[in-house]
Amino acid sequence: MTKKITRKAFLKRAAVIGIGAGISSLPLKFSEARTETKSPVTIAIDESVRDSNGKVVQAIVDQMLGNSMKKLMDTSNAEDAWRRLFKSTDVVGIKINCLGGPGIYTSKEVVNAIIKGLRFVNIPEENIIIWDRTERDLRKCRYKINRDGSGVRCYGTLPGVGYEEQPTRMGEFEGRLSKILTQKITALINVPILKDHNLAGITGAMKNHYGSYANPQDYHANTCDPYIADLNAIPLIKEKTRLLVYDAIRPLADGGPGNRAGFRWDYNGLLTGFDPVAVDYQGWRIIEARRRELGLPSLEEVGRPPKYLSSAAKRGVGTNDPKNIESIYV
Template sequence: MSRNAPENEMMKQTATGVVLVMALFFSFRSTAAQLLDLRPSATNAPRVVIVEDSQATDAYQPRPARVAAMVERGLRNLTGHSSSRDAWLSLVSTQDVVGMKVFSSPGPTSGTRPAVVIAVAQSLIAAGLPPQHIVIWDKLESDLRAAGFFEIATSLGVRVAASASAGWDATNAYDNPLIGKLVYGDNEFEQKGEGVGRKSFVSKLVLQELTKIINIAPMLNHNEAGVCGHLYSLTLGSVDNTTRFEGVPGRLSQAIPEIYALPAVGDRVVLNITDALLGQYEGGSKGLLHYSTVLNQLRFSRDAVALDVMSVRELERQRRVAKAQMFRANLELYRNATLLELGQSDLSKLEIETLR
């Protein structure tokens, strides 16, 4: 062996080590890109993509093919991927159980519209997600059934589930000193003792079954929360003992962001879609088309707070145009959400792109 052999061997080992480190580095970058592979903002501001199609509805009813095209376009643009499959796989894996959260109590016309849910589900299935891994869900089975989601789930081969029917996990709850009037179905209903009624327990569906959540919320006014949007829909649909927060804006302003901040709830959300085909500026959870404006839009973002504030502002604009009664929107809720680092409530700090 020559005198240079040990040196050569050391150089080989060093080179191998450098290559290995570089491989690990680029592997890490690739993995991180897959986990957070959304098209970057030039300003690092939260991105919102609005897809608008003037032909998306006809006489207030969605046109399924147009809506499906809007879903594909918004998804690809938000993630920066040229194919919908790659776009979805940057958000979920084929091993995930993906819960599509809908707001079904207003019915199929003013709540989350079935055409949007069908388009998202079909796109997920086309991307390789097993239909049995897709769950259309809301709090109450009766609302889901009345809105037509049981029939839709059967036709698509996906699941449908109600968080209240799944039961509540006694080990995971939101604690608030405000004591609620417990109703049938709440975890502590008819229990007695100190502290009973102070907790809102997380549904076993959300905590134990779903690994990722796609939140599809309508643009529908709410007198205390401003909008029956992403934060309101997901939080109050995920826990029990929620009647104690309703009717008082200040209570909702505290409870909704704090519940959303629970790891079992907000951390599972990978995509928010505002169903803005119509915007209803009065009526709350009742479907009232004469208080609605046709917008023909779907709005996409990872930032639920941003989308909700945009909806609140749009509904204010609609009320002004209609010369309807104005009321002060509860923006404290969304400012509190920003303080908890759940999203951005300042619209001037968003990057908004509209595709027509």
């Protein structure tokens, strides 16, 4: 049985994994979520998530995410789970990943399932923003731009919104953050697609924020370490991040971040959590397991282990210690 703890104890733990700020204004029942010392990561797998033609089935994704939210928040229904995480007055940013272009981007079905969850909280659709680095990237992946019309908004930092004039500095990172992140939203849902990355090792929740600032080209040396860690240690990112939802329906085991069809496979999964280091750690293990199945060398053996996981843990972003990660299979 999952232990319930006090609101004070929950807030203390939440601060450690970077979701503490802003929680005090959320509904009291949020403190009743899974709050053991371990970082929970849900792993939902359903082979029926793609039909015989390879199309992602919306109803199955909805079910997978709903069941994941119940487990993650330790509630009897998905509606309560969403209400414990968000308020009706929130402006929620859904940070997706479209950099890889057509064929390998955050699935619309996953985004749709998240939007359905936010509807339980009665957040106006105009206060939900799907966003990424550029509108060009969004269009390439068939996301329809909606800057100021009715319904859910969808737009990029570029060309219109832009970046902060002054850079944010943290450790060895220095960059101008997207105004969507800094000014437009009160809460963030980080929704990466699980991929191998030819420089960082893997690209997941933490690497997804390379689409949140102006100069990512400056921070790819040394397998992006410690830059990814320093970026994700920025208080504003930690404070606004409420939820991580990993699109692991068809991950990429090698040759990323662009699409290499021969190394995609049907994992048919979704991962959720609060701790970006823990969720990325689980994503890394999934990639490594697939590489072994294919007879590929490990990321360590090819010279690109995701060292930033350890660096992020040292900076208090989260945990990469499997003993401190609770894997919850849905």
